[in-house]
Structures are given as C-alpha cells and as structure tokens.
Amino acid sequence: xxxxxxxxxxxxxxxxxxxxxxxxxxxxxxxxxxxxxxxxxxxxxxxxxxxxxxxxxxxxxxxxxxxxxxxxxxxxxxxxxxxxxxxxxxxxxxxxxxxxxxxxxxxxxxxxxxxxxxxxxxxxxxxxxxxxxxxxxxxxxxxxxxxxxxxxxxxxxxxxxxxxxxxxxxxxxxxxxxxxx
Amino acid sequence: xxxxxxxxxxxxxxxxxxxxxxxxxxxxxxxxxxxxxxxxxxxxxxxxxxxxxxxxxxxxxxxxxxxxxxxxxxxxxxxxxxxxxxxxxxxxxxxxxxxxxxxxxxxxxxxxxxxxxxxxxxxxxxxxxxxxxxxxxxxxxxxxxxxxxxxxxxxxxxxxxxxxxxxxxxxxxxxxxxxxx
DNA sequence: CACCCCATGTAATGAGTTACATGATTTT
DNA sequence: AAAATCATGTAACTCATTACATGGGGTG
Numbered sequence: 001x002x003x004x005x006x007x008x009x010x011x012x013x014x015x016x017x018x019x020x021x022x023x024x025x026x027x028x029x030x031x032x033x034x035x036x037x038x039x040x041x042x043x044x045x046x047x048x049x050x051x052x053x054x055x056x057x058x059x060x061x062x063x064x065x066x067x068x069x070x071x072x073x074x075x076x077x078x079x080x081x082x083x084x085x086x087x088x089x090x091x092x093x094x095x096x097x098x099x100x101x102x103x104x105x106x107x108x109x110x111x112x113x114x115x116x117x118x119x120x121x122x123x124x125x126x127x128x129x130x131x132x133x134x135x136x137x138x139x140x141x142x143x144x145x146x147x148x149x150x151x152x153x154x155x156x157x158x159x160x161x162x163x164x165x166x167x168x169x170x171x172x173x174x175x176x177x178x179x180x181x
Numbered sequence: 182x183x184x185x186x187x188x189x190x191x192x193x194x195x196x197x198x199x200x201x202x203x204x205x206x207x208x209x210x211x212x213x214x215x216x217x218x219x220x221x222x223x224x225x226x227x228x229x230x231x232x233x234x235x236x237x238x239x240x241x242x243x244x245x246x247x248x249x250x251x252x253x254x255x256x257x258x259x260x261x262x263x264x265x266x267x268x269x270x271x272x273x274x275x276x277x278x279x280x281x282x283x284x285x286x287x288x289x290x291x292x293x294x295x296x297x298x299x300x301x302x303x304x305x306x307x308x309x310x311x312x313x314x315x316x317x318x319x320x321x322x323x324x325x326x327x328x329x330x331x332x333x334x335x336x337x338x339x340x341x342x343x344x345x346x347x348x349x350x351x352x353x354x355x356x357x358x359x360x361x362x
Numbered sequence: 363c364a365c366c367c368c369a370t371g372t373a374a375t376g377a378g379t380t381a382c383a384t385g386a387t388t389t390t
Numbered sequence: 391a392a393a394a395t396c397a398t399g400t401a402a403c404t405c406a407t408t409a410c411a412t413g414g415g416g417t418g
Contacts, residue, residue, distance in 0.1 A: 037336045155218045172353035
C-alpha cells in the first residue's frame with residue numbers, strides 16, 4: 001500500500017471528495033491561494049499541483065478524463081477512485097507522529113475532518129492529544145535520564161535546553177488541542 | 182554575498198572554528214552522530230557532510246589540502262577562510278526569522294554561541310525573544326482583523342484555530358527563551 | 363580470520379521551487 | 391485594445407535521503 005509523503009496530495013484528495021469526487025486542476029488551485037483557508041496552512045503552486053495529480057493517477061488514487069465544456073479551454077477532470085477515497089479516510093483518521101507535523105499535516109487533517117464529520121474531528125483531536133501526552137512523558141523520561149548520565153556538564157546543559165524547548169512546544173500543543181476539542 | 186540555506190553548513194563552519202579552523206570529514210562526522218549534542222538537533226549522513234564541504238569550498242568559506250599522516254588513509258583537511266569565519270559570525274549573531282526555525286536553526290546557533298561567547302549567547306536569546314514578541318503582536322492583529330472580516334463562519338473558525346496554534350507555539354517559545362536567558 | 367574503525371566519496375532517487383510557455387476567451 | 395481569467399503544463403535548478411563502493415589497518 002503506497003503512502004503519500006506530502007500533505008498536499010491528501011489535501012487534493014480531500015478537496016475532490018468534497019466535490020462529489022471530481023474536479024480539475026485550475027479549480028483545485030484556487031483552494032491553495034492566499035485568501036483560501038487551506039492556503040493559510042499549505043501553499044501549492046500550479047506546477048506542483050499538476051505534478052501531484054499526475055503522480056496520484058499513476059498510484060491509482062485518481063483517474064482522469066478530458067472534457068471540452070463549450071467554448072472554454074479543455075479540462076482534465078480528475079475523479080477519486082475507491083483506493084483514493086480509502087487512502088484519504090485512513091489518513092484522516094490517523095494522528096500525526098511527530099511534533100513538527102502539527103503545524104501543517106495535522107491542521108490539514110483537522111480542516112477536512114471538521115467539514116466531513118464533526119465526530120471524526122473530535123476523535124482525531126482526542127487521539128492527537130493522547131499522542132502528545134505520550135511524547136511529553138518520553139521527554140520527561142529523557143530529562144531524568146540526562147541528569148543521571150555522565151556526560152560533561154556543557155553538553156548536558158545544551159541537551160537539557162533542547163529537551164526543555166520540546167517539552168514547552170509539546171505542552172503548548174496539548175493545551176491548544178484541549179481548547180479546540 | 183552568498184548565504185547557506187541549510188544550518189548544516191553553519192554547524193560545520195562552527196565546528197571548524199572550534200578546532201583552530203581546521204578538520205577533516207570523518208572527524209566532523211562524529212559530531213552529527215547519535216550521542217553527540219549537535220546530533221540531538223541535526224543529523225547529517227556522511228554523504229551530505231562531504232557534499233557540504235565541497236560546496237563550501239566552491240563558495241570560498243573553506244579551503245582544503247590533502248594530508249597523509251603516516252600509515253593511515255589520507256585525509257582531506259578543511260580550513261576556515263576569512264570569508265567563512267565572517268559568514269559564521271554574521272549568522273551566529275542573527276536571530277531566526279520564522280517560528281519553525283527555532284527547533285533547528287536557532288538551537289544550532291545557541292549551541293555555538295554559548296561555547297564561543299556567553300555574552301553573544303545572551304544577546305542572541307534576547308534578540309530572538311524580541312523577534313518572537315513581534316510575531317506574537319502580528320498574530321494578535323490578524324486575529325482581530327479576522328473577527329471583523331466577512332468570511333463565512335466555517336472558514337473563519339478554521340483560520341482562528343490556525344492562529345491560535347501559532348500563538349500558542351510562539352508564546353511557548355517566548356517563555357522558553359525567557360527561561361534560558 | 364572476522365570484524366570494526368578510519369576515510370572518502372558516488373549513484374540513484376525523489377521532492378520542492380521558480381519561472382516560463384501556450385493559447386483561448388471574457389471583461390474593462 | 392489591453393488586461394485579466396481560464397486552463398495546463400515543462401524546464402531548470404536546488405536540496406535531501408539512502409544506499410552502496412572502496413580499501414587499508416588494527417583488534418579480538
């Protein structure tokens with residue numbers, strides 16, 4: 001089972017799902033602009049958008065047909081396949097696995113989860129908060145282990161500072177998640 | 182004046198500066214391993230390390246000579262140039278310009294600043310905290326503007342959530358910076 | 363004699379950015 | 391008549407990741 005590396009592809013799948021599973025590049029592109037809500041979190045230039053569409057067609061998550069609607073330029077209309085919908089749903093339900101992914105991946109998940117199903121969104125937020133709590137506990141363990149280690153104090157001071165930053169960021173995420181749940 | 186895009190190159194420059202401006206690849210590589218303090222923040226595979234060294238030689242920040250110390254394999258020894266030292270000092274004194282750079286770039290700066298000059302480190306922390314305060318103020322402005330905008334409430338709710346996350350992360354950074362100053 | 367340490371890389375792959383190419387139609 | 395909108399891409403470039411290639415010397 002293939003997985004996309006970039007949240008951009010899932011955002012495209014999510015947008016297609018909202019439009020009865022179909023859409024074309026130019027239309028999708030508007031959602032990644034300056035004043036669109038997704039654009040606030042994830043920018044996507046046209047070049048990359050078309051690249052992702054072609055890539056996902058090779059993967060089998062979308063299919064395309066050429067349409068010629070009257071006098072306008074022809075469009076390549078993309079449709080979500082069953083595999084694509086399945087992959088989207090799997091991704092939507094799974095919390096992110098790294099703190100740094102909260103700022104981008106998690107926000108995109110949250111955007112689509114809220115629009116498609118408030119229950120799903122609530123579960124996602126809860127699961128993500130639990131994951132963050134686990135990270136917090138691990139950081140605390142590492143902090144204790146660090147104080148007992150025999151590293152030179154200069155090195156230890158730096159590692160302590162690093163762990164403190166990560167703890168602060170993780171706790172900020174937990175508080176934020178508690179607030180939006 | 183060229184600038185490196187990646188903190189890895191500055192970390193290499195910083196390591197060279199600590200060793201009287203000279204060192205070879207294999208030796209530098211140990212600092213990016215699992216148990217080294219920099220390795221906690223920044224991983225660098227040998228391939229990338231040698232790549233950066235060659236790139237910085239083209240840029241003029243380091244120079245290299247081949248050394249054959251007895252029976253061992255020959256080493257390519259790199260030396261910091263004046264331009265390289267200058268660039269390192271410029272980078273070390275400048276706070277980062279994006280929140281996401283705190284987790285990596287800023288920590289690397291802090292590591293070398295603390296080791297080379299506590300006064301410099303203190304100034305760096307203070308400047309970075311001031312920058313974060315500015316970001317915080319801008320986020321608050323955007324939050325106010327958002328509530329006065331005519332966007333549909335669904336979109337507005339999402340953007341609000343995004344801004345709240347960024348505020349929380351920025352404030353966590355400010356508190357952390359206040360704690361280590 | 364096997365294995366790890368020293369020491370330096372290349373090759374393949376793929377991801378992302380920016381800018382440009384193309385050309386029709388609708389609005390100002 | 392000019393400019394914006396519709397619509398789809400390619401090309402050139404940089405950046406990073408992973409795995410592999412090479413080979414001598416010391417250690418268990």
